[in-house]
Amino acid sequence: MSALEAVRMAVQGVLANRLRSLLTLLGITIGVASVIILVAVGRGSAVAVQTQIEGLGTNMMTIQAGGRFFGRAASSSSTFTFLTMKDVQALSDKTIAPDIKSVSPVVSPSSVTATHGVATETPGQVIGTTASYAEARKESVVEGTFITAANESTHARVAVIGPTVVQNLFGSADPLGQTIQLNGASYQVEGVLKSKGSNGIQDQDDIVIVPLTTAQDFLVGHSGQLNQIVIQATSANAVNNANAEATAILTPTHSNTDGTAAFSILSQSSLLQTTSASNHTFTVLLAAVAAISLLVGGIGVMNIMLVTVTERTREIGIRKAIGARKTDILGQFLTEAVLLSILGGVTGVVAGLVGGRFRIVGVQPVVESYSVFLAFGVGVTVGLFFGIYPANRAAALTPIEALRYE
Numbered sequence: 002m003s004a005l006e007a008v009r010m011a012v013q014g015v016l017a018n019r020l021r022s023l024l025t026l027l028g029i030t031i032g033v034a035s036v037i038i039l040v041a042v043g044r045g046s047a048v049a050v051q052t053q054i055e056g057l058g059t060n061m062m063t064i065q066a067g068g069r070f071f072g073r074a075a076s077s078s079s080t081f082t083f084l085t086m087k088d089v090q091a092l093s094d095k096t097i098a099p100d101i102k103s104v105s106p107v108v109s110p111s112s113v114t115a116t117h118g119v120a121t122e123t124p125g126q127v128i129g130t131t132a133s134y135a136e137a138r139k140e141s142v143v144e145g146t147f148i149t150a151a152n153e154s155t156h157a158r159v160a161v162i163g164p165t166v167v168q169n170l171f172g173s174a175d176p177l178g179q180t181i182q183l184n185g186a187s188y189q190v191e192g193v194l195k196s197k198g199s200n201g202i203q204d205q206d207d208i209v210i211v212p213l214t215t216a217q218d219f220l221v222g223h224s225g226q227l228n229q230i231v232i233q234a235t236s237a238n239a240v241n242n243a244n245a246e247a248t249a250i251l252t253p254t255h256s257n258t259d260g261t262a263a264f265s266i267l268s269q270s271s272l273l274q275t276t277s278a279s280n281h282t283f284t285v286l287l288a289a290v291a292a293i294s295l296l297v298g299g300i301g302v303m304n305i306m307l308v309t310v311t312e313r314t315r316e317i318g319i320r321k322a323i324g325a326r327k328t329d330i331l332g333q334f335l336t337e338a339v340l341l342s343i344l345g346g347v348t349g350v351v352a353g354l355v356g357g358r359f360r361i362v363g364v365q366p367v368v369e370s371y372s373v374f375l376a377f378g379v380g381v382t383v384g385l386f387f388g389i390y391p392a393n394r395a396a397a398l399t400p401i402e403a404l405r406y407e
Contacts, residue, residue, distance in 0.1 A: 008336055018309075025305045026345040028298030029380050033349025034356060035291035036376035041357045041366030043284030048367050060102075060234040061137050062244060062268040066255060082255045082263050083226040091250050092232060098250060100242040103133040105231040106213055110220035115209060116182045117170040124166055125207035127183065129216020130231075137233040140210075145177050145192030152191075153212040158219075160188040164196045165207040183209065186219045240268050288372070292379070298345065299383035306338050306391035317395055327396045334392035335385070342384020346377045 016022075066084045084106075091097075092104045113127040134140065135147040142161065152159050160181060167176050176190045188211060197205040217223050234243035244266055255263045310317075317330055350373055357368040 008340070012340065021305055021308070022341060025298075025301050025341050026348065028301035029295070029342055029345025029384060030298075030349040030352060032291070032295030032298040032383075033346050033376040033380045034352040035294045036288055036379070037350065037353025037368060037372050038356045038361070038366060039287040039291040040284055040372040041353075041368045042361050042364055043287045044367040044369055045361075045364045047281070047284065049364060060237045060240055060243075061139075062232050062234065062240065062247070062266050064230040064232065064247060064251070064264055064266050065228070066264045084230055084255075084264070085225045085227060088251060088254070089227070089230060092230065092247060094250075098243070098246040100235050100239040100246055101232050102235045103137055103233045105131050105134040105137050105233075106227045107134070107229045107231055108213065108216050108221045108226075109228040110216065113183050113209070113220065115166060115170060117179065120170045120172075122166065122169040124163075124209045125203050127209045127211070127216075127220070128228075129211050129213045129220065131213050133233070134210070134231060137231045141195045142192040143195050144175075145190070147192055148210060148212050153214050156214045156218055157212060158186065158188045158215055159191040159212065161192040161194060161210045162190055163194045163206040163208040165204055166209055167193055181209075183211070184220065188215075244268060295376075295379055295383050298380070299387040302338055302341055302384045303387035303391060305341070306334060306388050307394070309337070310334065310391050310395040313395075321399075331392050331396040334395045335388055338384050338388020338392065339381065342381045342388075345384070346380040349380060350377050 064084065066082055086106060089104050089106045092101055095101075108129040110127055110129070113124060115122055115124055115127075130148075131153055132148055132150050140147065145161070147161055148159060151157070160183070162170075162176065162181070170176070170181060171179065176193060179190050180187050181190060182188070194206070194208065194210075199205065211220075232243065232247060234240045247266060248262060251264055252262050257263045320330065353373065353376065354368060357366040359366075
C-alpha cells in the first residue's frame with residue numbers, strides 16, 4: 002500500500018468518528034498550547050524582572066553595614082559598624098578607587114508622615130541623598146528637576162516625589178511648586194519622578210527624596226550614620242574592579258573580629274545573574290507541568306486508536322484475507338495516529354500564539370520560537386509513540402481471528 006493510500010484511509014478513519022476524533026485532537030491541542038503559553042509566561046516574567054533591574058543600572062552597587070543584607074546570614078563574630086561620610090570621602094578618592102564614578106550617601110528615616118492639606122500618607126521610602134544618586138539609580142524626573150548640589154549646600158527644604166505620593170496627596174492637581182509636610186516640616190515639591198512600578202516587594206513610586214543635609218537637619222539628626230552608600234562604577238565592565246576597590250577601602254575600618262568584612266555589597270549585575278538563573282528554573286518547571294498535558298493527550302490518542310482497532314477488527318481480517326500485508330495494516334493505523342497528532346499540534350500552536358498575545362496574571366507573555374517547534378515536535382512524537390501499540394495490535398491479528406470477531 003502506498004503512502005498516499007495510507008493517508009487517504011487515515012483521513013477516512015478520522016472523519017468516520019468526528020466527535021471522537023475532535024476530543025482526541027483537543028487533548029493534543031491543550032498540551033501543545035499549554036507548553037507554548039507557560040514557557041511564554043516564564044520568559045515574560047524574566048524579561049519584566051530583567052528590565053526592572055537594568056533600569057536601576059547594571060553598574061550600580063549598594064553598600065550596607067551590618068551582618069545581614071538581602072537575606073544573607075550574619076557572621077557569628079560580626080561587629081556592627083555604621084557607614085559614615087568618612088567612608089564616602091574615602092570611596093570618592095580617584096587615586097585608590099579609579100573605577101568608582103560616583104558615591105552617593107543615603108539616609109532613610111523611618112515612619113515619616115507626609116501631608117498636604119487634609120491628605121495624609123506614609124511613604125514607603127523617604128531618603129536623603131545627594132545629586133549623584135539620580136544617575137547612579139537611574140532616577141529621572143518627568144516634571145521639574147531632581148535635587149541639586151546647590152540644594153544640598155544650602156540645606157534647602159525641597160523634595161522630589163514619586164507618582165504614588167502625587168496621587169495620594171494631590172490627586173489630579175499639579176504638585177510642582179506646592180508644599181508638603183514631612184513630620185510637620187514644610188518642603189517645596191521640586192520634581193516628580195518617572196514611574197518605576199513595583200519590584201515585587203514594594204511600590205517603587207511611593208517615595209520622597211530630599212537633600213542629604215536637609216534630612217539630617219529635620220528627619221534623622223546629625224549622628225553621621227548612613228543607612229547605605231550607593232556607588233556607581235565607571236562602566237558595567239568595571240563593576241568587579243569597583244567592588245574590589247570598595248572592599249579594600251572599607252574592610253580596615255569595617256571588619257568583624259575574625260577579620261571578615263562587616264558590610265555587604267550588592268551589585269545589580271550579580272542580582273541580574275541570580276534572577277536570570279531563578280527565572281530559567283521557573284520557566285523549566287512551568288514547561289514540565291505543561292508537558293504533563295501532552296502526556297495526557299498522548300494517552301488519549303492511544304485510547305482512541307485502541308477503540309478504533311477493536312471496532313474495525315473485521316475490516317482488518319477482510320483486508321488481510323485479500324492480501325494486505327502486516328506492514329500495510331501497521332502503516333494505516335500509525336498514519337491515522339500521526340494525522341490526529343499533527344492536526345492537534347497545529348491547532349495547539351495557533352491557540353498558543355493567540356493566547357501569548359494577552360496578559361496573564363499581570364505578565365505580558367513573550368513567545369519563544371523554540372517552544373513552538375518543541376511543543377509541536379513533542380506533540381507529534383507523543384502521538385506517534387502512543388499510536389505504535391494499537392497499530393501493532395491491529396497488524397498482529399490473524400485473518401481467521403479477525404473474521405471471527407463479533
